[in-house]
Structures are given as C-alpha cells and as structure tokens.
Amino acid sequence: MRGSEGPALAFENVAKSYGGTRAVQGVSVQIEPGQFVALVGASGSGKSTLLKTVNRLVEPSAGRVLFEGEDVAGLPLAALRRRIGYVFQSIGLFPHMTVAENIGIGPRLAGQKIGTSRVSELLELVELDAEMARRMPEALSGGQRQRVGVARALAGDPHLLLMDEPFGALDPVTRDSLGERVRGLHQEFGLTTVMVTHDMAEALLLADRVLVMDEGQIVADEHPQALVAGGGGEIAQALVAVPRHQAERLAELSR
C-alpha cells in the first residue's frame, strides 16, 4: 500500500510568519507510516498552522513538507488534497448537500461516483445508520455531523488522515466514543494519522506519539507512557499535570 519505504510525512525546517508574527519557527520532524501522532499545545502554539502546511491550506514561508517522499509544494493542489483525509474543527459539512453527497464529494471531484453501498459502508464505519444518507446536515446532531465528517475524510481511501481539533465541539460522551472509533479505524486501515488537539488527556489516550508545541516550536516528542512517567520537559509536564490532577481527584472521590 505505501508509496515508499521512508517516512509517511516529513517536515523540514518548516516556518510560517503572518506579518510580524512567527506562527511556526523551523520545525523538523518525521512521522512514520502507521503512526497516530497527536500535536498538542495551547492556542497560538502553531499546531494547526503546522498541520495545514501538509495539504497546503497554509503555504509555509520557508522549509518544505514531504508526503510519502514527495514535496507537497510540487504536487497539484486538488489532487494532493484528495489524497489526504481531512477532518475539520468546524466540521464543514456542505449544508445544501445530503449526507451521501457530502461523503461522496471527494470522489465526485475526482470524476468518480460512489455508490449507495459504499456510502452505507462508510456510514457503518462511523457507527451511523445507513438511512442517514438521505438526510440534510441540519437534521443531524453535532456528534452525528462530525461522524459524517470522518466518513467524508475516509471516502477517498487516503493513506493519511489529518484532524484539526476534530472533537472540540462535541459533548464529552460523544467525544470519547468517536475518539475510540477513529482510533479503531486508524488501526483497521493502517492509516497514518495526525491529530491536533489542546486536550492532553485525549492525546495521551488516543495517540502513540505526542508532539508538544509551544511558540511555534516542538518542545517535546514522546510516547504517552514517557509523558505520564514525567518526561518531555517543563511545558509538556504542565499540560500533563491537568489530566493527572483530575485523575487523582477522581481517585480520591472514589475512596
């Protein structure tokens, strides 16, 4: 399945400035095929900007991004984006299209039509009823909408799944179950997944590698176990402290 033997994704000295502000400052990191990577940081740390350089929603001011060995700057924009599954923070379903049309939009742009059985299959993957296919997005709950968003991202059989705060707008229960489901799909399809989140607990529980960003730079690159064990430095530990503290208080309550 993989296009090359090397890393699925490589950032080489990627930087991005907006006017005077430097959102991303010379990031270099490689992501191996099949990894589930969480990009964690406070708002304004540059994590979303870095993610968007992959499918060129943001063009870097310097450096380059390699996707399966190819510089993304040299790839045709539309084709590149269709090869990458993308789940948006704002969900971004097209309000004038049915659920089935939303799911099929990527293949449709590539000139293919996906059939009802494929739509049903994708809906099933995200634990939605096949009947939903004919509904309009406005008739769905927030959680159902983001499930459709995930199904849309998977419709083009991507190797790479990018998620920009995918569960930020969802209630905790939905968030938890959809997170588990995405982790399952990642495994099932052998995806490489990069998820941006500000929630360290989510990152620790879902990812197998956590990159912590601060002021446009990666300040920690650890396995979840290492972070929980106290690694990764000060900034990373400040983020880990929040869920740890919550867990301790919950443990006290149950005594």
Added chain:
Amino acid sequence: MNGLWGALMGLGDQLAAHVLLSAAAIALGIMVALPLAIWASRSDKVARISLAFASLVQTIPALALLALFFPILLSLRSVFGEGLPTLGFLPALLALALYALLPILRNAVTAQANLDPGVVEAAHGVGMGFRQRLWLVEAPLSAPYIMAGIRTAAVWTIGAATLATTIGQKSLGDPIFAGLQTQNWALVLAGCIASAGLALLADTILGTIERGFRDRRRSLWLGGLVAVALGLGAALFAQFGGEDEDAVVIGAKGFSEQYILARLIGQRLEEEGFAVEYRDGLGSAVAHSAAASGEVDIYVDYTGTIWANQMQREDNLPRQKMYEQIAEWETANTGMHLLGRLGFENAYGLAVSRERARTYGLASIEDLARVAPQLTIGGDPEFFERPEWIAVREAYGLRFAERRNFSPTFMYNALRSGEADVIGAYTSDGRIEADNLTILDDPRGAFPNYDAVLLLSPSAGRNQGIIAALEPLIGAIDVGAMREANYSVDREDNKLSFEEAARQLAERAGL
C-alpha cells in the same frame, strides 16, 4: 369605471413591450452584476469601487439617466457607426440595467461575504478548485440572497421602465404620460394599475424561486422559472408574432395636439394600406433627431422651434421666407423632407385671464413688462429654457416676481386657481377660448412664427406612397379646427380619445 376598464384592455401591446424591456434590463443587470460580485469576493478594492459606482448610479433620477443615454449613444456613433439606435429600446435597456445593478450586486457581494468560513475551508480542504468552489458551494449557498436582490431589482425596474416612454420606447408609461397630458385619469390609472400589477406578479414569482432556493425545493424554483419563461414567451409572441417590420413610425411630442395629429397621419396612412406605429411623448429635440436618424418616419414640428433650436437662429424672418430657409436647411443638414405647412400656427404666446387683463390694463407684452415684477409666470419645463423665451424676455425687459414650472395641462389650472398670473401658452390650445384667456400682442415681433409643418425622415421623404397619402393634409387644418380638436381631448368632461379626435378633425377639414 368603463373608461378605466377599456383603457386597461387596450394596454396589451404596451404591457408586452414593458415586460420585454424590464426582463432584458434585469437580465443584462444580472450578467454584469454576478461576474462583478465574484470578482469582488476575491478583491476588496473591486467590491468597494463597484458598490460605490452602483450606489452613485442610484442617486441619478431615473428620468435623467434615461435622457443621458441619448447624447452618450449619439457620441458613440462615431465608434459603432450611424446604425446605432439612440432612442427607444437600446438607451432604455442600458439605463434600466444600470439601475438594476445595485440590488443584485449588493446582495451577491453580501452573500459571498457571509458564507460560513468553515464551509469555505472545507471546500478548499476536500480539494475543490476555483470553479468547483463557485459552482458546487458558493453559488448554491448564495442563490437565495442573489434571488432576493433580483427581486428588488425587478420591482424597481418595472416601475422605472414607465419612464422609457419619454425616450421613445413603448411601455406602460405611454398611457400614464398621455393621460397626464390630457387629464384623462382613467388612462393614468390604467397605466399605474398595469405596471404595479406587473411588479407585484414579478415579485411573487421571483419570491417563489427565492423560497425554492432557500428551502432547496426544486419544484418551487423550477416552477417559478417556468412561469417566468412562459410570461416572457407570451410577451415575445405578442410583440413580434406577425408584427410588420416595415411599419411607418409616427412620432409625437408630449402634448395633445401632437398626439391627435399623429393619429390623423396614422389613420390616413392606414387607409392607404400602410402599417403604422406610434412613438409618443418625445421631447422636442429628441423628436427632431429621431426623425433625422430615421427611427421616426414622420412627425409634426413647428417652424419657430426648428429655427431657434436646431438652426440656432436668433433673428426673425417673415413667414414664407423662414419656411423656405428651414426647408433648405433640413435638406442640406439632416436630409429630412419638409412636406408642407398644415395650415395653422401653434405659437408661443403669453396668456392672461381676461379679468387680469382688464385689472392691469394689459393688451400687449409691453404693458405686461410694467407690472411683471408683481406677477408670477408659469410655463412648461421646456418653455423657460427655450431661446424664444429668452429673446422675448430680453426684447421687453420682462422681470417677474416668481417663475413656476407646470406640465402643460396643469398650467391652465394654475392660471385659473391664481397660482400663476401669466402663462406661456400655445395659441392653438382649445383652452384659450374655453377659459376666456387673452393672448398678449407681440408688437416687437420677438416670438417667431410657429407654423405647423410635416417633417419626413430622409427615407420617408423618398417614399412616393407616403407623400401621396399625406399631401391632402397640407393647408387643410385651420387654427379653429385644431383648437376644437385639442379641446375635445383636454376638456374635463366627455373627453374624446386621440383617435376619435383625429377622426373628427379629418371630417371637419374635409378629408
């Protein structure tokens, strides 16, 4: 009420022309506004400039905008050649399309600006190119707002299109202007009802399409579009189905005498087997250029008017000499053919009520000059701008206390009600006798002669059939007959239609 019903029933032709003009103007407005809106959504500068321009256009009164296209198109003839029409459909279309621009553009720009940024990002993120984003996302999401703009534009355009009458385009303004001229309120009302009804109908149909877009109900917007198509089809058929392309076009300026004489000419031509069309309510200068360019084939003008306005002459010659010089001048300069004098004069004269004449001892304009500073003079909007008035004013040193503009019809009412003491009247007007008015003498001969003459466009002037049909009119109409005919349509009760008045006039003239 019968009059109103009859007037309404007679409006089919004007209605069809009105529908086609409005639809064409809105369509042109859409064709300009939508690409501009797309451009504006990608550039703030374009958005600002185009919206500012469209707003500026809105501040120009519709009547002035329509009138401005005459000189604009006239100057464009040097680029597009002499065939470019300067009156009628084209200038009306351009002016109204400019008018329709603002609401469509503003709504389209607003709709684009208000698109959910999350949806726009998603459109980029799933790999849509410029065109795909436009057609698959931006257009369907903006459609209801754009439709609302088109709806506003349609209502404005249908209303403003009534003014197209003044530049020689058939519209529902025809009955309004003709009725205003002769105080025939049934005609005015019929025109208003028809155009308001048309606007309401268009608003309802376009509103249905808008709702169809908003609620994503295909049956609604498709049904609305079909209704629009059917309406346009019917109007097209009514306007062009079996229409005679070679119809002789008869022009008339915007007053009763002109309407009647146009019908008189038309009736004679129809008897000889010609198809005729009327262009009513033309301004004085517009009528002359329209005939020179061949858009109007025949109209009646007055020697003094051509002398002062077209030839820019300030001197005054005896009747026959002036006529001969005008005929020569037209042949040399416009190629038009002066067929002859109808036999009466419709001069400008200063009229006062007999009562006022007695009170102030007025018999001539010289007498008037003494008391003028205490008096108010009324005239039609053209009157005070005309070189003849300026000549008279200078010749007698006339200085009035106040100067007021009235439409020709209301001028007589103003004199009766005392809102004006003196009016610039027309000597063939039936109301001079009916209202007991005195026309003041002009001992210094400052007002030129105003013999009514038949003017033929260059091509009509070569048509022996037309000339043969119209020659009996030469010298056939005396001022008494003309006054009577004018009065028969201007009086308050028992008004005749222009056609009836023309028939009676023909009878009285022994034609």
